[in-house]
Amino acid sequence: MRAETLEALNAERAARRAAVLVTDIADGAQRLVTAAAIAADPLAPELRRALASGRSGLIEADGRQLFLTVQVPPVRLVVVGAVHISQALVPMAASLGLAVTVIDPRTAFASPERFPGVDLVAAWPDAALSGPVPVLDRYCALAALTHDPKIDDPALAAALRAGCFYIGALGSRKTHAARLARLAEAGLSEAETARIRAPIGLDIGAVSPPEIAIAVLAQVVQALRRPETAA
């Protein structure tokens, strides 16, 4: 491996961009394919599949064994609302290996007693997402759970602008229709707001907060592993 290739791979990772290193096992020949360059690569379908799975592995191409070192940025989940569902959601998300941040400006909700050991930001989403919380990107999922438009709406708008791979919002269909109208007034297009999953979570008939948390996380996993099912 050339040192420049290794440095380039590390630079992509530091910038939270996906990349695949293709290594010919027979002779060690290598090329680094960044996420932006995959479309133009002869192995585009294989590389896309590898990125979606997030797993490194061997493939055969033209009779050669190629090892794909898949580098995908760690997935982050931003939960807006330090509510009851979030208390169930956060430990489940952590067990999936997601890095979780909870944002809620209401200090009575966002208290360490309610969320021990959790990355908790007691600030309005606009302030939180431009400061203490790392900038949203396409390897982030955002779940808006407060029911309060003053808190949820700015977070949803930020997630849409950042191209988060998953954006979900709690609330009934009626609540969501009102939300869509507000977001349209705020200048977001219908195509953009169509990316919001609402009512949030896979439709498994969830009732209790832990059940809703499972429905939300299942939808996050689906958006991550089967991006073609995106809303």
Place this chain on the structure above:
Amino acid sequence: MLSSDTDILSAAAAWRRAGRGVALATVIETWGSAPRPVGSHLVIDGDGNFLGSVSGGCVEGAVITDAIDVIAEGRPRVLEFGVADETAWRVGLSCGGRIRVLVERVD
């Protein structure tokens, strides 16, 4: 703590920048109950210092020996470890798994 595979790639680059001879070992294939997943890395320098893990300790010694050769020669090689008879505990992976490891020099 340098534990994740990503930290190991950063360490490999840093070692190389510091002028050390560096080899990178990567698990490219596993069968059975291999202890470390495909894509796991071990970085080795010319003096046998290493970071990371390709087997949780079972075969690191052998990988390091080969890596020192690869640093000297420059040609990548693929190593295979494991037990042929999965019920036997012999030299190799006592867990009964098998792994293939690519060892390459960082030039």
